[in-house]
Amino acid sequence: MLNFSFDWSLPSGAITSIVVVLFLSIFFIAVGASFSKLDPEKDDVPTKGAKFLAVLLVDSINKFVVNNLGEDKLKTYSPYLIGIASFLTLSNLASLFGLNPSVTNMAIALSMSVLAFTMFQYTSFRYQKLKGKIKDLMGPVKAISPIIIPINIIGDIETPFAMGLRLFGNLFSSVLFSAVIFGATEGLGTVVGATISTIITAGILHPIFDIAFGLIQMYVYFMLTTMFIKRNASID
Amino acid sequence: MLVNLLSNVVNILAGDYNDSFSAAFAYLGAGIAVLTGIGQGLGQGYAAGKAVEAIARQPEASGKIMSTMLIGQAVAETTGLYALLVAVLLIFAR
Numbered sequence: 001m002l003n004f005s006f007d008w009s010l011p012s013g014a015i016t017s018i019v020v021v022l023f024l025s026i027f028f029i030a031v032g033a034s035f036s037k038l039d040p041e042k043d044d045v046p047t048k049g050a051k052f053l054a055v056l057l058v059d060s061i062n063k064f065v066v067n068n069l070g071e072d073k074l075k076t077y078s079p080y081l082i083g084i085a086s087f088l089t090l091s092n093l094a095s096l097f098g099l100n101p102s103v104t105n106m107a108i109a110l111s112m113s114v115l116a117f118t119m120f121q122y123t124s125f126r127y128q129k130l131k132g133k134i135k136d137l138m139g140p141v142k143a144i145s146p147i148i149i150p151i152n153i154i155g156d157i158e159t160p161f162a163m164g165l166r167l168f169g170n171l172f173s174s175v176l177f178s179a180v181i182f183g184a185t186e187g188l189g190t191v192v193g194a195t196i197s198t199i200i201t202a203g204i205l206h207p208i209f210d211i212a213f214g215l216i217q218m219y220v221y222f223m224l225t226t227m228f229i230k231r232n233a234s235i236d
Numbered sequence: 237m238l239v240n241l242l243s244n245v246v247n248i249l250a251g252d253y254n255d256s257f258s259a260a261f262a263y264l265g266a267g268i269a270v271l272t273g274i275g276q277g278l279g280q281g282y283a284a285g286k287a288v289e290a291i292a293r294q295p296e297a298s299g300k301i302m303s304t305m306l307i308g309q310a311v312a313e314t315t316g317l318y319a320l321l322v323a324v325l326l327i328f329a330r
Contacts, residue, residue, distance in 0.1 A: 162314050169317030172324075220310040223303065 013105025020090045020102065028054070058082060068226050069233070077229060080119065084112075085222050092171060092214030095178070096206060101214065103167040104175050113164030116225060120160065124232040163224055170217045174209030181205060258330070266326040272319035279312040 010018075031054045038046075046052050058078075065078045091102040103109040124133050139148035178201065185197035287305035291298045 165321070166310060166314055166317055169320055170313070173317075173320055176324075216306060216310070219303075220307055223307050224310075227307075 011105050011107075012100040013102040013108050016091055016094045016099040017087075017102035017105075017108055019099065020087060020094065024086055024090065057086065061085065064226075069230055073229075073233065077226075081222065081225065084115075084225065085218065088167075088218040088221060089215065092218055093210060095175065095210045095214075100175060101171045101210075103164075104172045106168050109164045109168035109171075110161070111164075112167060112221070113160040113162075116160035116163055116228075117157065119225070120156070120228055120232050123229050127233040159228060163221060167217055167221060170213055174205075174213050177209060178205050262326045262330045266323035269319045269322040269326065273316050276313060276316035276319075280309045283308045283312060 027050070031050055034051060035054075046055060061082050062074060062078050065074050065081060069077055088103075094101050103112065124136070128136060137149050137152045138145040139152065141148075181200055182197055185193040185200070187193065188196060283305055287301050290301045294301075
């Protein structure tokens with residue numbers, strides 16, 4: 001007998017990522033609509049509010065892409081990098097708002113690796129073409145290429161996998177630490193336990209594990225994506 | 237006696253004993269797995285030490301050194317995260 005009942009409840013990471021994606025979509029659509037109303041001849045560059053934030057974000061990442069990848073890759077990679085940077089920033093800081101960071105769900109962390117893998121392969125096929133890609137896989141010495149090709153293919157898969165797993169491991173370990181502290185202070189009674197756990201979480205755990213680790217992991221994922229795009233795009 | 241001992245070990249390994257034995261070995265394995273942190277800590281500490289040396293020698297390049305150090309440390313952290321994953325799998329997904 002088949003069981004057709006389906007559990008409709010979402011895992012906590014999926015809820016966070018839906019909330020973050022909805023928020024970002026609404027924010028960027030609204031800001032974009034308000035930008036299209038501006039007149040470039042009359043209005044100045046906005047200096048406050050959400051528009052200023054958007055200008056700051058887009059401008060800094062554009063500058064970063066031009067410096068690191070080059071002017072010709074601005075249109076392809078800048079929106080992608082802005083997307084992952086804003087998504088990871090908000091979702092890694094989500095535990096400040098009482099949600100689990102979305103990459104504590106392994107499926108979402110590994111879908112970040114699938115995203116990175118797709119982007120790297122797209123980059124290498126676009127800029128190196130098929131011939132260059134095969135040459136790159138074969139390595140410098142032709143005679144030992146049958147040994148090198150599988151290693152390079154494994155390397156191609158392993159890099160994005162490790163990137164996703166790194167996000168998962170860091171964020172998951174911080175959530176685990178917080179859970180252990182909450183569980184340990186639970187036994188101390190309501191008043192004492194609540195005070196101690198508030199002091200520890202507000203003073204130590206949230207600043208270190210959520211803000212610092214989350215932002216560092218966002219930065220690392222961002223930088224690694226840029227570096228591997230740069231490496232895959234190089235024709236030599 | 238030796239045969240008895242060996243057969244006991246084989247029984248334990250084959251899962252013939254009760255559940256607490258396999259739980260004990262899983263916890264032991266998780267503890268051994270996170271010993272990987274030794275290497276990871278050495279690597280990250282070495283990177284941080286070298287970064288401090290570099291900043292002391294060339295304070296104006298501190299931003300670039302910082303970001304390079306963070307990326308290197310994050311890459312060095314991967315082995316520790318694999319160990320954490322193995323430990324978590326041993327404890328929770330046994």
